[in-house]
Amino acid sequence: MIKPFYFILVLGCQMNKNDAERMETILQNAGWSRTENKEEADAIFIVTCSVRQTAEDRVYGLAHNFAKLRRKNPNLLIGITGCMAGRDTDGKIRQRLSFVNFFFPIHEMTKLPEWLKEKKQTVSEVKEDSGAYLKTPPKISENFRAFVSIQTGCNKFCSYCVVPYARGREKCRPVKDTMEEIRRLVDNGCLEVTLLGQAVNNYIAPDPENFSKDNPYKDHFAALIWEINQTDLKRLHYTAPYPNHMTDEVIDALALPVQVNYLHLPVQSGDNEVLRRMNRRHTREQYLEIVKKIKARVPDIALGTDIIVGFCGETEEQFERTLDLYRQCDFDISYHARYSQRSGTLAAKIFKDDVSKEEKKRRWRKIQNLMEETTLRKNQKFQDQIVEVLVDRSEAGVCWGTTNEMKTASFPGGPELVGKLVKMMVEKADVWVLFGKLN
Ligand code: SF4
Numbered sequence: 001m002i003k004p005f006y007f008i009l010v011l012g013c014q015m016n017k018n019d020a021e022r023m024e025t026i027l028q029n030a031g032w033s034r035t036e037n038k039e040e041a042d043a044i045f046i047v048t049c050s051v052r053q054t055a056e057d058r059v060y061g062l063a064h065n066f067a068k069l070r071r072k073n074p075n076l077l078i079g080i081t082g083c084m085a086g087r088d089t090d091g092k093i094r095q096r097l098s099f100v101n102f103f104f105p106i107h108e109m110t111k112l113p114e115w116l117k118e119k120k121q122t123v124s125e126v127k128e129d130s131g132a133y134l135k136t137p138p139k140i141s142e143n144f145r146a147f148v149s150i151q152t153g154c155n156k157f158c159s160y161c162v163v164p165y166a167r168g169r170e171k172c173r174p175v176k177d178t179m180e181e182i183r184r185l186v187d188n189g190c191l192e193v194t195l196l197g198q199a200v201n202n203y204i205a206p207d208p209e210n211f212s213k214d215n216p217y218k219d220h221f222a223a224l225i226w227e228i229n230q231t232d233l234k235r236l237h238y239t240a241p242y243p244n245h246m247t248d249e250v251i252d253a254l255a256l257p258v259q260v261n262y263l264h265l266p267v268q269s270g271d272n273e274v275l276r277r278m279n280r281r282h283t284r285e286q287y288l289e290i291v292k293k294i295k296a297r298v299p300d301i302a303l304g305t306d307i308i309v310g311f312c313g314e315t316e317e318q319f320e321r322t323l324d325l326y327r328q329c330d331f332d333i334s335y336h337a338r339y340s341q342r343s344g345t346l347a348a349k350i351f352k353d354d355v356s357k358e359e360k361k362r363r364w365r366k367i368q369n370l371m372e373e374t375t376l377r378k379n380q381k382f383q384d385q386i387v388e389v390l391v392d393r394s395e396a397g398v399c400w401g402t403t404n405e406m407k408t409a410s411f412p413g414g415p416e417l418v419g420k421l422v423k424m425m426v427e428k429a430d431v432w433v434l435f436g437k438l439n
């Protein structure tokens with residue numbers, strides 16, 4: 001019997017990728033098979049991202065292109081989920097996508113088997129997510145590394161961000177479920193886990209009684225990290241922590257053996273007035289103090305961050321303060337976004353998007369240049385050093401992977417090394433890649 005085929009396109013962040021893996025489990029349990037070829041699909045799903053207007057515009061274009069496939073296959077089903085469906089409280093987005101069959105916030109995915117059987121058009125209302133969908137195990141695509149969501153939603157309401165609207169309030173997963181998933185992954189050969197959450201270190205266990213009696217930490221996130229350190233996992237990474245929740249215990253836990261030597265700690269701006277307008281709950285001084293404590297605990301830790309340039313009302317002096325903070329923190333990597341107004345957010349309602357496109361571009365280039373210089377200098381410290389690499393792919397006789405500092409590494413090697421931890425001697429360090437040979 002030929003099974004019906006689904007095709008999933010995932011846009012945006014790692015949380016979306018992890019959600020798509022859960023959808024795959026649901027679809028496959030319902031008798032559907034994955035295809036990489038959209039032409040032969042019986043159902044196509046887009047897991048959407050709302051972080052920028054360009055990301056949403058892309059979805060409209062993609063959905064229209066997929067709908068054209070109905071000329072050949074009139075029974076083709078199209079589903080839209082992810083942040084666009086989650087944040088569409090006024091129905092404007094679904095109006096523009098009225099030709100799709102299913103339009104639902106991601107946590108409604110458990111209803112898919114029912115909807116697919118009925119084949120009737122379904123628009124699922126935006127309702128508060130209970131977090132129950134996280135019980136569905138993700139369909140793991142690589143057995144050597146995995147994402148594990150421990151939290152969905154966000155209570156922070158940064159004024160520029162759609163996440164609290166798209167994913168609802170913060171919900172944390174029980175320690176028991178999380179640890180069972182991690183132990184299962186490790187038993188199946190998983191070497192690296194990335195814990196996911198929007199303010200991941202604000203993890204509040206619904207079942208703290210399931211922490212071990214000898215767990216030394218009171219802070220639930222630090223306690224969870226400690227529990228994971230008691231398994232045979234080799235590398236643990238998490239994203240994205242919120243500065244205010246880097247408690248002394250969470251900082252202490254950065255030195256536990258399984259923790260990678262990298263922390264991605266979004267700051268967004270180095271100016272207090274801009275941070276206030278962004279509704280970030282930390283100041284520049286508090287952020288710098290946290291970084292100081294982190295470096296005191298793990299002196300050689302690699303740090304990453306996220307920065308928005310050209311936020312409403314940002315002056316040249318305020319932008320310069322961000323550059324200054326960047327230099328003081330000496331980040332290893334940073335991701336820079338030019339501010340893009342998102343409808344429904346507080347910033348869109350009360351502030352003017354008054355920094356011109358050209359100016360945003362100029363500031364982006366300036367901070368990007370600073371990052372590239374800093375990253376190159378920091379990468380060069382690895383010259384002639386031996387680093388450990390988790391190999392994630394091999395193409396044309398060249399292996400690629402990540403080091404313990406989450407830097408991209410590359411060396412000559414074949415597919416038999418994929419999924420292995422190997423030692424590499426660094427022969428050349430550039431901005432984006434450490435090149436070397438197996439040691
Ligand atoms: S912490 Fe702020 S930026 Fe991060 S998801 Fe929550 S609201 Fe958005």
